[in-house]
Amino acid sequence: MVTGEGAEHIRTDLEDQGWGATRAWVEQALSEAELIEEVRRLRGGWTSEMRRLDIGGPGGRRSLVLRSFVKPFFVRHAEGLLTREAAVLRLLGGTDVPAARLVAVDALAQHCAHPSLLMSLLPGTVRLGDEGADRRAELLARQLLRIHRLPVTAEARPRTYQAWTSPERVSPPEDTEQPELWQRAVDVIRGEPPEYQACFLHRDFHPGNVLFTGDGDGLRISGVVDWVETSWGPADLDVAHCSTALALLHGVSAGMHFADRYLAVGGTLAEDGAAHLYWRLLDALAFAPDAEKVAVPWREVGRADLAPALLARRLEEYLQALFDHYA
Template identity: 30%
Template sequence: MNENQGDEISGLSREMLYWVEKQVGQGAQMVSVKSLKGGISSAVYGLKIKHGDTCHEAVLRQFTNAEWLREEPELALHETAALQAACAAGLPSPQWLACDPNGSACGLPSVLMTRLPGRVVLDPADLPEWLDGLAGTLASIHAVEVAPIEWSYFTYNEVPCLTVPAWTRVPEAWRWIIDRVQASAPTYQPQFIHRDYHPTNVLWQEGKVSGVVDWVNACMGPVGIDTGHCRLNLVQMYGVEAADAFLGSYIAADRRGGCDVNDPYWDMLCLIEMLPGPPEVYQGWPDLGLDALTPELLARRLDEYAESLVRKLASSVRPR
């Protein structure tokens, strides 16, 4: 770092900047730092670093959420393992560069990785084609053999303690859903999943998916959690019809199996993560240009989704 750059660049300390430059190589020099939008549990920065005649682009994630760190103190190590496994398998992920697991060098636990080309698209000109791209990319991720990592799927909510939300207009539908997720899970084959696959974590370039980011929650688990989590986001952003189209495209592209993603149990298990609520607009959506959503609209769409899942569950249960 050049001495005349001052003690900080865009909020990053001199010590952290030195650490980043050191990871890139001797003689590396920070050119610019830009805070990136979309995240709510971490501070994420886009970096440009000159090393010799090459200017590298990288991303630095700092884990700033104290509650999350108390619950999962190895977040930086978790993301490191996930990125290394994804990259080794040829998945469209950033390449891991370095890790400061406890913040001894950077002040906070941090992960340094390459920056992928492309941008988040939340206002597609052709929604069906865009949904096909989201679904096909996820199916391709699930089709690849990835070395297992030590982290396994768990629900963020306490399923045995769930109650019907006070904000819903269709309490019976939510009661059905709670009863179903509190019963036994379908059988499935655990495999490497992203765990947080949704539109703000997918990058596009020239109409095609160019990469998938934010692998810190990746783990071994049922692929129905990936489809279900993406559908939950699509319902809130665009409505039930878009979420159903995504699932249809995924099923058409699925080349591996191992989990019946068409079983409404997986969508229900993702939906109960909204409880107790009430629904709130995820800040990443307006930050990235989707600014017409309101809590009232989200609640209506989630109720419609709950009803559609109950109908699907009822139609799948045949009389004995």
């Protein structure tokens, strides 16, 4: 998700597509005499529409982000998703994880045109280019470890993780020349999940949900966004998700090295290679056949090279590399 640079100006009134009710709800959350001065659509989102709201008032200017679910599938699941994200943002407010501050939430669209969450704007931008990818991956590993080490009480724990695919739902590429590779991968996830030591998971941690500022030695992570899938489960699963994304974005080698980076900064993963392979494949197979649903927002923020054929090839090569390394 792009936060500011390159965001598309749309309107100042939020009245299009029946957004008047949403505008009224946002205004109720503002301080007295504050006004919405400008609205910009943020690019790079897939599950929801994201808007940057520039607010002006006697105390100066500030910016907020409005997340709204408009696709029917996510509207149906909005209560759980947005309620969970609101709870997580409250929890993270007292930690060193750079997350947005919750302003208001209307998970059932009782006041808004669509289920919505209002939060503070984080600095920085999403960076998905190949240049500097290694340095960013090091920072991603350190940030992910800090998330996993968050102390969470039993009462505050999020739900247990949910798998995003199953053997029956996997769709290999139609033109694959390695159907046996796909079948082998499906057979791995057909088994029972390995035992694991649970921790706090972002559950959708990947370069598209992390904001950066600075360059070179001054490069820093300035924000981690999209906490709607936050879960309780194995660190391997978060590492697996980021690894798959890196393999698709930058090539198989980038995806294979991320687990080593995570271990190098002090993280802990399953010692048994077969157990770790299960989590890696459980995540990777959810992207089949061509990872198009993640490619669409990635292309919006500059990765026009990520055509379906390229992503399908990288995903298949990544599956083979996982078996070569862990089987």
